[in-house]
Each structure stands twice: as structure tokens, then as C-alpha cells.
Amino acid sequence: MTKRSIGPQTTVAVHPMVIVGTYAASGRPNAMAAAWTGIVSSNPPAVGVSVRPERYTHQNIVRTKAFTLSVPGEEHLAEADFFGIASGRDTDKFEATGLTPERATKVDAPYVGEFPLVLECSLIETVELGAHTQFIGEIVDVLVDEDCIGEGDRPDLLRIRPFLYDAFGFGYHSVGPRVGDGFKAGRRFLKR
Amino acid sequence: MTKRSIGPQTTVAVHPMVIVGTYAASGRPNAMAAAWTGIVSSNPPAVGVSVRPERYTHQNIVRTKAFTLSVPGEEHLAEADFFGIASGRDTDKFEATGLTPERATKVDAPYVGEFPLVLECSLIETVELGAHTQFIGEIVDVLVDEDCIGEGDRPDLLRIRPFLYDAFGFGYHSVGPRVGDGFKAGRRFLKR
Numbered sequence: 450m451t452k453r454s455i456g457p458q459t460t461v462a463v464h465p466m467v468i469v470g471t472y473a474a475s476g477r478p479n480a481m482a483a484a485w486t487g488i489v490s491s492n493p494p495a496v497g498v499s500v501r502p503e504r505y506t507h508q509n510i511v512r513t514k515a516f517t518l519s520v521p522g523e524e525h526l527a528e529a530d531f532f533g534i535a536s537g538r539d540t541d542k543f544e545a546t547g548l549t550p551e552r553a554t555k556v557d558a559p560y561v562g563e564f565p566l567v568l569e570c571s572l573i574e575t576v577e578l579g580a581h582t583q584f585i586g587e588i589v590d591v592l593v594d595e596d597c598i599g600e601g602d603r604p605d606l607l608r609i610r611p612f613l614y615d616a617f618g619f620g621y622h623s624v625g626p627r628v629g630d631g632f633k634a635g636r637r638f639l640k641r
Numbered sequence: 642m643t644k645r646s647i648g649p650q651t652t653v654a655v656h657p658m659v660i661v662g663t664y665a666a667s668g669r670p671n672a673m674a675a676a677w678t679g680i681v682s683s684n685p686p687a688v689g690v691s692v693r694p695e696r697y698t699h700q701n702i703v704r705t706k707a708f709t710l711s712v713p714g715e716e717h718l719a720e721a722d723f724f725g726i727a728s729g730r731d732t733d734k735f736e737a738t739g740l741t742p743e744r745a746t747k748v749d750a751p752y753v754g755e756f757p758l759v760l761e762c763s764l765i766e767t768v769e770l771g772a773h774t775q776f777i778g779e780i781v782d783v784l785v786d787e788d789c790i791g792e793g794d795r796p797d798l799l800r801i802r803p804f805l806y807d808a809f810g811f812g813y814h815s816v817g818p819r820v821g822d823g824f825k826a827g828r829r830f831l832k833r
Contacts, residue, residue, distance in 0.1 A: 452759070452784040454746075455796070457686040459780065461678055462712045462758055462803035463657040463816065486653055487679030488808075489691045490770035494649040497689060497775070499681045520654045523820060531827025545830045554646075566654055567644070576768055578682035578777070583689070585770070588651065592644040604647070604809045611654035612820060613805065616680075617796045619823040624655065625815035628715060628804060632811065635723025638737045 459485075460616040468532050469498055470517035470550070470559045471509035478550035478559035480542050481506040482533030484614040485581065486518065494588040496568060499581040505537040510572060510584050515556035520566035522610040523623055530621075555589045565594040565609045651677075652808040660724050661690055662709035662742070662751045663701035670742035670751035672734050673698040674725030676806040677773065678710065686780040688760060691773040697729040702764060702776050707748035712758040714802040715815055722813070747781045757786040757801045 464484040471479050485499040496518065500507045510516050521529040528546040535542055543550045549562035553569045560567040570586025599605025612621045656676040663671050677691040688710065692699045702708050713721040720738040727734055735742045741754035745761045752759040762778025791797025804813045 450755070450757070450786045450788065453787055453790065455783050455785055457780045458783040459680045459683050459686045459688075460783070461657045461659055461680065461688060461710060461760065462798060462801055463655060463805045464679065465653045465655040467653055485680045485682075487656065487689070488651045488653065488677040489689065489768075489775045490677075490773040491651055492772035493770070494651045495770055496651075496653060497679070497681065518653060526821045527826045527829060529827070530821065530823065530825070531830040534824055534827050535831065540832070545832070563642070565642070566652075568653065574768060574770070576681075576766060576777070578685070578687055578766070580684035581682040583681045585768070585775075588649045591647050591650040591652070593647055594642045595645055596642065598645065606654060606807045606809060606814065609654055613655045613816065614823065615798045615819070617798055618819070620819045621821040621823060621826070622798065623817035623820045624805065625817035627807070627810070627812045628815045629718045629722065629813040630811065631722065631806065631813060632726055633722070634719045634813070635721070635726050637719060638723040639727065640732070640737070 464614040464616060466529060466612055466614050467518040467520055468529060468561055469506050470519055470561065471506050472513055472558060473509055474512060477541065478543055479505055479509060479537035480532045480561060482529055489585055495573065495585050496570060496588055497583050497585045499583045501581055507582060513557045514572040515558045516570050516586060517553050517558045517560040518568040518570065519561040519564040520611050521564045523612050525563060526612060526621055565597045567592040656806040656808060658721060658804055658806050659710040659712055660721060660753055661698050662711060663698050664705055664750060665701055666704060669733065670735055671697055671701060671729035672724045672753060674721055681777055687765065687777050688762060688780055689775050689777045691775045693773055699774060705749045706764040707750045708762050708778060709745050709750045709752040710760040710762065711753040711756040712803050713756045715804050717755060718804060718813055757789045759784040
């Protein structure tokens with residue numbers, strides 16, 4: 450297949466959508482949408498999230514050295530999108546959406562009570578990259594809604610109903626059905 | 642909704658699936674599957690991918706300071722999974738799968754010719770995190786299959802057909818339909 454060069458584009462096709470929860474100096478909880486995030490290490494278990502220095506969230510993380518990532522279900526897509534439009538400097542985003550800021554138990558940060566999956570993170574690395582700072586947090590605990598626990602007592606992706614961000618089309622997509630088994634689908638290519 | 646604490650888990654629900662392409666010292670192309678990856682900065686346009694120090698790919702990136710990320714379509718799920726099972730130390734993974742290593746034009750690394758989306762990356766930062774090293778590459782070019790270009794002359798996610806990794810269920814999921822518009826769905830919460 451012929452390929453077209455489209456120049457530097459910031460996309461790996463599939464992007465998670467998370468809400469970064471932090472406390473402002475005043476104690477007010479804030480929430481910011483982020484798609485530039487992902488797991489960066491298994492031990493320590495760690496996640497990275499990139500935030501522009503001018504965002505309100507940035508100074509909050511620098512000060513508290515803590516944040517949460519709340520993963521919205523599809524039923525809260527509009528609220529999650531709003532968290533990426535408004536700024537916590539002039540808006541109480543929890544009040545505007547009616548969502549509930551809950552205090553994390555293990556780190557100094559709030560999470561979105563209505564969202565099914567929450568990572569509590571303690572800042573361990575800060576990587577300055579130009580337009581963005583990548584904050585790397587150790588994942589000290591994960592919270593899951595009881596009704597999202599499925600087979601094998603494990604969280605079930607299709608019950609969490611996360612959605613993903615498409616940077617090409619500036620849109621959100623749902624997660625489709627399971628189409629393969631990890632570390633198994635490719636065994637047919639192993640030499641006997 | 643009552644939440645259950647499940648301890649530190651390395652997941653943000655949605656994980657991209659990419660194949661890291663590198664050259665070995667012998668010149669042999671290698672490919673490794675990675676789900677711990679994501680965009681980390683817009684300027685410079687940069688992507689991070691985490692690799693265990695014991696992986697063959699690790700020493701290749703350290704030596705060449707370059708890598709590609711090839712995003713597989715669903716039709717190559719088994720091959721992509723295989724790239725995460727076998728090691729380039731004892732296997733020519735391109736030969737085993739019948740896929741074609743193509744030489745990137747802007748960096749010293751190979752990509753998977755049959756995969757619809759390719760990022761050519763030049764190493765700019767190395768972050769040591771314990772079990773993993775996060776390699777951050779500047780995205781110097783992106784290649785897309787001509788038949789994946791859609792409306793507005795933009796790459797179309799549903800033609801690329803990427804799939805995502807579910808760390809809870811050790812499985813792959815397809816990308817579902819578009820369910821919302823970015824920076825638009827949440828406008829209803831803006832104060833008038």
C-alpha cells in the first residue's frame with residue numbers, strides 16, 4: 450500500500466481520555482481533561498500525563514505533588530469534554546457539571562465521584578518537554594465502581610465503558626467488542 | 642456508587658497498541674509490541690514509549706537514537722500480538738510473520754510496511770523509571786496508507802482500524818463508532 454507523508458502529527462491513533470484531579474491553593478478541587486497520558490512503568494507502577502505550563506492544573510501538581518486520574522464512562526462524555534474546554538481559574542468545573550469532587554484517601558487530590566475508574570497518583574518525576582510538562586505519578590491505589598467488577602473479580606472494560614480520543618477527527622469513539630487475546634493470538638507464528 | 646480499592650494497577654483503561662521498529666547492530670530489523678505509549682508533547686511533537694532494559698529493542702534505541710511506531714490494523718492483530726511474545730534476540734519476527742520491514746526515510750529505523758499508520762521518531766529524552774525506560778522521541782514524520790485518508794483529506798480512524806489493549810482482561814478491543822465531538826460536546830455546561 451502506498452503511504453502518504455503527512456508531516457509530524459501528534460497521534461498514536463488511540464488515545465485514552467482521563468480527568469486530572471488536583472486541589473488549588475485555595476483548597477478548591479479542579480479537574481482537567483487529558484488525552485496525552487499512558488502507563489510508563491510497571492515497577493514502580495507509574496503513569497504519565499502531559500500538561501501545559503499555563504494550565505491551572507500545572508501549578509496545582511507542582512505544589513501538591515499529587516493528582517488523580519478519573520476515567521469517565523461514556524454516559525459522562527459531555528462533562529469530560531467540558532473539563533477540557535473551561536479553565537479552573539475562572540470556573541468551578543464540578544459546580545458547573547454537578548459532578549462530585551471526592552477526596553482521595555492516599556494522595557492530596559480530588560477525584561470525580563461519578564466516574565467508574567480512578568488512579569490515585571503521587572508525583573515522582575517531572576519531564577520538561579517544551580509546550581508540555583510530563584508529570585509522572587506513582588500509582589498508589591486504584592478505585593473501581595463495584596458494578597464494574599466482572600468475571601474473575603476483575604474490572605470489566607465494557608462495564609467501565611471508557612471512550613477514546615481521536616486526534617485526527619477531533620472526536621470521541623466508544624470501545625468496541627473484544628477481538629483477540631493478549632499474548633495468545635500471535636502464538637501461531639512461534640516456531641515449533 | 643461504592644468504589645472498591647484494588648491496589649496499584651497499571652491501567653488507564655484504554656491503551657494504544659503499537660509496534661516499535663528498530664535496527665539491531667547487525668542491521669537486522671526488529672519489531673516489539675508496546676501498549677505503554679502515548680503522546681507527551683505538542684511542541685516538539687513527541688511520543689513516549691516504555692521498554693524494559695532487558696528487551697532487545699532497548700539496546701537498539703540506545704545505539705541508533707531512533708525508532709518507529711507502526712500502528713497495526715485489526716487484520717494484523719495476530720502478527721502484532723506475536724511481536725509482543727517473541728524476542729528479536731533469537732527470532733527474525735518479520736520473517737516469522739511474513740511482514741515487510743521498510744526503511745524509514747527520516748530516521749535510522751524500520752517500520753512495518755503492511756501497517757496503516759507509522760510514526761518516525763528521533764530520540765530526544767530517556768527517562769529511567771525502574772522496570773522500564775521511557776524513550777521519548779520527536780515525531781519527525783507520520784506516514785499513512787493512502788486508502789486510510791478520508792473526509793477533509795485527514796486520516797480516518799475507522800479506516801485505520803486500530804485496536805486497543807485491555808490490561809484488566811489481557812485482551813484486545815476494536816475501536817467503536819464515533820460517539821461525540823471534541824471541544825464541543827461539553828459546551829452546554831459553559832456559562833452564558
